[in-house]
Amino acid sequence: MFSVTYAQLNGWLTAFLWPLTRILALIATAPVFGNTSLSVRVKVGLGAFITLIVAPTLPAMPQVTVFSANGVWIIVNQFLIGAALGLTMQVVFATIAATGELIGLNMGLSFASLFDPSLGETTDVMSRYFNAIATLAFLSLDGHLQVIAALIETFRSVPISANVLNAAGWKMLAEWGSSIFAGGLLLALPVVAAILISNLALGILNRAAPQIGVFQIGLPLTLLVGMLLVQFMLPNMIPFFSHLFDGGIEELGRVAAAFR
Template identity: 25%
Template sequence: MLDEATINQLSGKFIVGTLIFIRVSALFFVGPIFSHSSVQPTVKIALSIILAIMMTTAFGSQQPSVDLHLWVLTGLAFKELLIGAALGFAMNMIFHAVRFAGGLLDFDIGFQTALLFDQNADVPTLIGELKNMITLMIFLGLNGHHFMIEAIFASIRAVPLAEFAVTESTITIIVRLVTTVTIIAIKLAAPVLLSLFIMNVSLALLSRVAPQLNIFTLSLQFKIIVGLIVLFVTMPLFFVITKSAMLTFQNEAFAVVMALNPKR
């Protein structure tokens, strides 16, 4: 039979494994790729269990040095949930920026007109979905999925299981993330938006010179043609900005985790 010391050791490892599982699963449910609805919850949970087992063998000695009452364990579980979700949120910001930029372009070009008939429909915008798929390929090409696993291991080292604090620096980093998303979205959409603005001004002047022309009908066609041409001509710029932003958000993800450690 197992003695009391062995039972305590096994129960401690089980608690550590459970807390790590909560952190990993929160990342998979919020972070890029795995948070997509096409990935079944069973797949996310299975991957979380596998990673939790691997990480428990590496960090099994990080047993919380507190009295493990039910309310304490509940607080620790909630803390792990927040850390994993914060890490996944920071990693997913580049995809939010790309979808935001795509939504701006769809609205200005006119592709979003069909969606205005049902405001409650959860239908992705055309250009937003295209840019999102391209960003996903860039993410995989930069080994972003490997970075997710590395980030989880690094988060355990940076923020042990019993340590957690939301400080002023944490709030500052989160606000900076949201601001960066807006800036990157505007950068991605700026070439097309500027081209369409110039075209609209030109058509407005043309309507003053030749009022007999149906400028409104012509503008709908010209918006689509000019928008798509500029979109594909500036695609190399999209790759450069997206790659740079992705590396920035990876660094910000680590910064978010480090800011959650009260000792730093």
Template identity: 35%
Template sequence: MVMPFLSSTYIPATVRILLALTLSALVAPMLPPLPQVDAISLHALFLAIEQLLVGFMLALFLTIMLYIMTLLGEMLSMQMGLAMAVMNDPSSGGSHPILGQWFLLYGTLLFLALDGHLVAIGVLVDSFLLWPVGMGIFDLPLMGLIGRISWMFAAAFMLALPSILAMLMVNITFGVLSRSAPSLNVFALGFPMSMLMGLLCVFFSFSGLPSRYSDLCLDALSAMHQFIGG
């Protein structure tokens, strides 16, 4: 329900329900003995809520990982002057810069190409062995999950830093031109040049982005596995 790509509204609810039932049927024989509780008691309700919260927190690691690409696109859009070029996304119910949507799609495809979804499902299965049902959620390293927010901003900034510096040099150059030759229409010339430089930076960034993003995917999956005691 929460894991990126599988939680998209573009995937029908019937497919997601069938996937959940199939995973449950395959995983149930491998699980250790579960606590014997009454199915209609409050204890059973608390156990269900506990497992839902654990699943949501595990999926949050992957959601933060994918939003690195969205944040990268937003940073580049701000430097290029494309912050107002937004597109409504029906899958998330919000509006995002077009460049951010492009990077998000690219990051999702990279995650699937690296079989990250299979590793994430494997971590989900291991969570029942490493963190058995009934262990609670307050003993989990919750501060480590909160720290992934700062990790997201730091990773997006490091990916965008070369392009930001290149476009900053262009802006500084046109600032010097506007002071040395005030008669030049710098605004009419600077905006197209900034956008052209931004597109070139985006083009060249794709040469090294897959290897860098694969390292981030590995880091997120490792943190996801360590979160449950792996």
């Protein structure tokens, strides 16, 4: 007759539940994985599948009962680690979205907003455009596989028993988040500078020949200049996105190391 002791059941639960919590937290917060277009069943199934593969290779788990105070605290720590790692990669896509917002604002498209289901709010149309390109580039460059590989590596650098409440990783994550504006401005700088020059030229033209009607041709001209420059940027945009993705993966490893 097959029988299972409480110690064996607790060992199986700890070997599966604690890694699953970290993996699901990352899936819920990371770009692409956390998109609301993916159903909860798909996310849970993906997390369970990854856990089943990873769990046998992990170091020995702490000898703690799953539903004891210490066991629940370990679950909380695993959730915090996974969420922090997912937000680290989310900063990269926030940088790209900020680029679209800056370009759209200078092109006069700030009034053209669409509802973004992934964020649950309205976003600038250029931000949606840049985000779509970034998502396709992320998938084509196997960024999703690199994120999963980096997550699995964190189980060795940050053990299950780690207490991350006072870890330096949170400060590093906040500093990494401060790069959103700088990175977005760097990518949008060519378009912003060109549109600024065209606006200055229109201002000079308005002073020299007021009868031309600069206000009638200003918005169409700004849109035309902006769209042409975005078109010219596309060949160099994917390498820049690849650089951002690589930096995000590296930062993910540094944040995880700071949680030790």
